[in-house]
Amino acid sequence: QVQLVESGGGLVQAGGSLRxxxxxxxxxxxxNDMGWYRQAPGKQRELVARVTRxxxxxxxxxxxxxxxxxxxxxKNTVTLQMNSLKPEDxxxxxxxxxxxxSDYWGQGTQVTVSS
Numbered sequence: 001q002v003q004l005v006e007s008g009g010g011l012v013q014a015g016g017s018l019r020x021x022x023x024x025x026x027x028x029x030x031x032n033d034m035g036w037y038r039q040a041p042g043k044q045r046e047l048v049a050r051v052t053r054x055x056x057x058x059x060x061x062x063x064x065x066x067x068x069x070x071x072x073x074x075k076n077t078v079t080l081q082m083n084s085l086k087p088e089d090x091x092x093x094x095x096x097x098x099x100x101x102s103d104y105w106g107q108g109t110q111v112t113v114s115s
Contacts, residue, residue, distance in 0.1 A: 002026040002104050004095045009109030017083045017112070022106055023034030025078040033098040034071055034078040038091035038111075045094065049080060066087075085113045 008020040035050030035058075046082060049069035050058045057069055068081045078095065090113050095106035 002028060002031065002099060004096055004097055004106035006093065006095045006106045006109040009093060009111045011086055011112045014085060014087055014113055014115050016085050017081070018085065018111060020082070020093055020095075020109060020111075021034040024078075025098055027099070028076040030099045031076070031081065034097075035096050035098075036069065036078070036080045036093055037087075037096055038093045039108075040088075040091040045089075046089045049095065051078065052095075079101060082111075085111075087113045087115045089113050112114045 001070060003025045004022055006020060006022045008018060009019060012018050032053045036048040037045050038048050039045040047060050048063050049067055051071045052070050052076050066084045071078045089111060092108040093111050094108045096103045
């Protein structure tokens with residue numbers, strides 16, 4: 001089992017920045033990918049960014065050029081730096097860890113971007 005705890009959400013004006021952090025504990029040696037997803041009201045959960053065990057990164061088109069994901073393999077943390085935020089970025093952001101083909105999820109952190 002692995003536990004994921006997110007922090008760093010909040011309210012920000014459009015054009016502003018936020019930094020989300022996620023710390024994993026438990027059976028962390030089994031983690032392959034780590035990443036961030038988000039879910040806006042009435043919408044499906046979607047990928048924001050993901051970093052693989054081998055340092056590869058995947059970004060949603062909406063995140064490219066504005067968001068940066070980074071991972072500290074020694075500390076078992078993953079961070080999402082979000083710049084130039086837009087109202088459409090408003091959502092609950094979830095940290096995810098891929099273990100053995102299954103995603104494990106954090107409790108989520110709210111990000112609200114006001115116009």
